[in-house]
Ligand SMILES: Nc1nc2c(ncn2[C@@H]2O[C@H](COP(=O)(O)OP(=O)(O)OP(=O)(O)O)[C@@H](O)[C@H]2O)c(=O)[nH]1
């Protein structure tokens with residue numbers, strides 16, 4: 001039987017649930033998520049192999065209206081190499097970011113699937129029907145699928161649709177591989193996720209996490225991490241929640257790496 005292998009790029013406005021969807025499809029946490037905007041900052045690769053079918057997903061940062069050319073290169077490039085684009089929207093919201101993205105995709109000859117996410121938050125599901133019609137008229141794309149990435153509704157149907165767009169090709173990665181991210185990046189991201197989910201204000205955008213050192217012993221993975229903020233006031237906020245951050249990060253990292261973790265964290269203004 002022929003092998004199938006293709007590249008699928010997830011795009012959309014910030015906070016619509018792209019990373020939640022990727023994690024849901026993979027059944028594995030690869031990309032961090034939060035209720036704040038601009039959580040994903042780099043392109044994240046997730047790989048799913050089932051028998052003869054391999055799908056390589058690219059999760060991308062959300063569309064940014066400001067300084068459009070400078071701020072949107074990641075998803076623009078990720079679309080160029082895709083076999084299929086998943087355009088995620090949040091229920092019935094169609095703002096300037098969606099319009100910008102749509103104008104961009106329209107110029108390229110590429111298969112797109114529109115994913116209406118967060119339908120668990122729509123009480124009256126009938127209200128979706130006129131929205132389907134409006135979307136169809138707006139974008140002339142018949143592949144529109146309602147889902148809830150959070151609850152796992154509509155995911156099987158979406159995956160079947162995605163596979164129908166993938167070409168016959170040899171697999172690019174071994175079947176066991178779920179991502180190409182290294183351990184340090186994933187750990188730093190998990191810590192960043194725990195921090196931003198604890199914050200309310202603008203601070204999430206100014207936080208960086210850097211791993212200073214990882215020592216892997218037989219029984220324990222020792223992690224030394226640095227949280228970098230821009231101002232002293234931000235440092236004080238982080239210090240106030242550092243205990244909780246450490247506990248939550250350790251639990252999350254242990255779950256993913258299936259190993260006991262010793263985590264030491266410092267905060268620095270830079
Ligand atoms: N109720 C509900 N919430 C969802 C669903 N999918 C995602 N969310 C929530 O929406 C928020 C944003 O999700 P993300 O996956 O981080 O969104 P994103 O599009 O990757 O955002 P950026 O990385 O900032 O571009 C999180 O709080 C998720 O838990 C869903 O199907 N239903």
Ligand SMILES: [Mg+2]
Nearest residue numbers: 018019039040
């Ligand atoms: Mg994201």
